[in-house]
Amino acid sequence: MQRYKCIVAYDGTGFAGYQVQPGKRTVQLEIEQALSKIHKGDSVRIAASGRTDAGVHARGQVVHFDSKLQIPGERFKKALNAMLPRDISILDASPVDMDFHARFTSVRKEYRYRISLSEERDPFLRDYAYHYPYPLNLEAMKEAAQYLKGTHDFTSFCSAKTEVVDKVRTVEEIIFNTSDDELVIQFIGNGFLYNMVRIMTGTLLEVGSGKKAPAEMETILAARDRIQAGKTAPGHGLYLWKVDYA
Amino acid sequence: MQRYKCIVAYDGTGFAGYQVQPGKRTVQLEIEQALSKIHKGDSVRIAASGRTDAGVHARGQVVHFDSKLQIPGERFKKALNAMLPRDISILDASPVDMDFHARFTSVRKEYRYRISLSEERDPFLRDYAYHYPYPLNLEAMKEAAQYLKGTHDFTSFCSAKTEVVDKVRTVEEIIFNTSDDELVIQFIGNGFLYNMVRIMTGTLLEVGSGKKAPAEMETILAARDRIQAGKTAPGHGLYLWKVDYA
Structure with a gap:
């Protein structure tokens, strides 16, 4: 497995916040759905630096996930952006060590x-x-x-x-x-x-x-x-x- | 009758353009509906400096209308803004001469x-x-x-x-x-x-x-x-x- 770190910008207006909630449109749900498409239907869970509430925006949210795919960061970014709605944008994607954690290793x-x-x-x-x-x-x-x-x-x-x-x-x-x-x-x-x-x-x-x-x-x-x-x-x-x- | 000139800003994203079209949300419709409320249900037509298409924005659109009300510009502006949706804002309202025309006297x-x-x-x-x-x-x-x-x-x-x-x-x-x-x-x-x-x-x-x-x-x-x-x-x-x- 390869761990990837992504820097994510989103306009929070159209979201019920970052975290998955049943029946709601959330940032986490959209990114996980895009990742699932890239992984041929396999589910991929992401972890963020922290949640944001409904209406709150992000210029530099950080998430990570583990993938069985080995793809250069630039290509992973392009593939994800092609799948994501226009109110979320992956600004950077890069492979990182398995001891990186979006939430627990932030300083x-x-x-x-x-x-x-x-x-x-x-x-x-x-x-x-x-x-x-x-x-x-x-x-x-x-x-x-x-x-x-x-x-x-x-x-x-x-x-x-x-x-x-x-x-x-x-x-x-x-x-x-x-x-x-x-x-x-x-x-x-x-x-x-x-x-x-x-x-x-x-x-x-x-x-x-x-x-x-x-x-x-x-x-x-x-x-x-x-x-x-x-x-x-x-x-x-x-x-x-x-x-x-x- | 008193003629009023208004400077109007709008986010064009949610509109099918400026001009009234049957069944569509337009800037003209929203402003005329707000004016109608202020005039106790009487319809008030507005004239603009020009139309804008769907999605096109305005920072300084100009419209005029005639009213039987004599209200100071500042108060007319506040009354209109209180009736208007959040994607339209009246930046200025002021009484003008009857020979002012938003479209025909623009230079x-x-x-x-x-x-x-x-x-x-x-x-x-x-x-x-x-x-x-x-x-x-x-x-x-x-x-x-x-x-x-x-x-x-x-x-x-x-x-x-x-x-x-x-x-x-x-x-x-x-x-x-x-x-x-x-x-x-x-x-x-x-x-x-x-x-x-x-x-x-x-x-x-x-x-x-x-x-x-x-x-x-x-x-x-x-x-x-x-x-x-x-x-x-x-x-x-x-x-x-x-x-x-x-």
């Missing part, structure tokens, strides 16, 4: 959250950015982000639905990029809990609009209570941007 | 054609740019564009389906903008015939890929024969960008 992940600040609704961004046409105090948001950086127990910033026990994660960077009518927040860390980026974004927006003070981040983190943090920002502003491996 | 139009040159399919551009992952000789395209600039009979660059008799138009500017993996061609002129921008784009792409020589543009124009020009580039790369009035 760093980057998410980006895109916020449209323009007063008018932009019909081209309706599924690709969170429309937030209100004034934001960017300096307060940057100050709040400083409290989130570093190694913390992020229970307060994690959906109560999660089954993960260890909620300690390290956020390496939170970078604010502004251009015209847009704010893009980059989150880089060793891993993120379920809904963590969306809850951090929602909480930072509450700081930016004056509903919370930057220093409250410390209290919220210490509380280890989801209720203390802000709202979960909508899925359609979120992009899984990049996954790094050692 | 200049700008279209942009967006071409994605990246080798990989970008799932986020599938409905918003023409994917053309082949080498292009940009200098040859610029040279060919020089022949198209100016006042000419554009019969060769017009769909045979048109009913317009006078096919003389003036193309003021054709500007090539390149960035990373993208080419955007701006076309500015006093007016454009049916499919003219898409046929000019398709022909310029044939020059860029070496199938036609730049100087052939002269022969093609002189022939006044649609068959002589290149293919009609797909609708989903085209944007009606801006319409100017005197």
Whole structure:
């Protein structure tokens, strides 16, 4: 068997999320169906760096799978893209060692959250950015982000639905990029809990609009209570941007 | 009656074009339905600067209509946007004189054609740019564009389906903008015939890929024969960008 690593981009709009769910159109289902065609009907399971929710996009999701086929990466990529629908694209496919694992050997992940600040609704961004046409105090948001950086127990910033026990994660960077009518927040860390980026974004927006003070981040983190943090920002502003491996 | 001018943006993906057609979802239908709601069920007809085909987008389409309501532009805009689906947005609404006409008093139009040159399919551009992952000789395209600039009979660059008799138009500017993996061609002129921008784009792409020589543009124009020009580039790369009035 040969293990292959793929970098995958998808527009999350038309999917009920990444993971297979009965009766739903999901990214995993589409890729596994394409792989099955390439393998003459044999089923091939894929493993991803992590799930993404309904509406969440990916520029650099990583998946792996094992195949009895020995095909150069470039050809495997072309074969897969020929079978996949237009809202998923394999950007790279390459053979890797059997000890590579899309989820367990990742060392760093980057998410980006895109916020449209323009007063008018932009019909081209309706599924690709969170429309937030209100004034934001960017300096307060940057100050709040400083409290989130570093190694913390992020229970307060994690959906109560999660089954993960260890909620300690390290956020390496939170970078604010502004251009015209847009704010893009980059989150880089060793891993993120379920809904963590969306809850951090929602909480930072509450700081930016004056509903919370930057220093409250410390209290919220210490509380280890989801209720203390802000709202979960909508899925359609979120992009899984990049996954790094050692 | 008060005449109002609106600047409208729409994502053409979900529409069978601008103009009302029985049984089809069109931009005109959606705007007229929204206006009818605002006018308590009375029908209100709108006139646009021009039609756009299925899949063609608009950043700055202009429409006008007459209303018995006297409402400040800003409030009319908000009321309309509240009634409109998310793929149409009114960017501006303002009262104008009765001698304003969206189509007949326009003096200049700008279209942009967006071409994605990246080798990989970008799932986020599938409905918003023409994917053309082949080498292009940009200098040859610029040279060919020089022949198209100016006042000419554009019969060769017009769909045979048109009913317009006078096919003389003036193309003021054709500007090539390149960035990373993208080419955007701006076309500015006093007016454009049916499919003219898409046929000019398709022909310029044939020059860029070496199938036609730049100087052939002269022969093609002189022939006044649609068959002589290149293919009609797909609708989903085209944007009606801006319409100017005197």
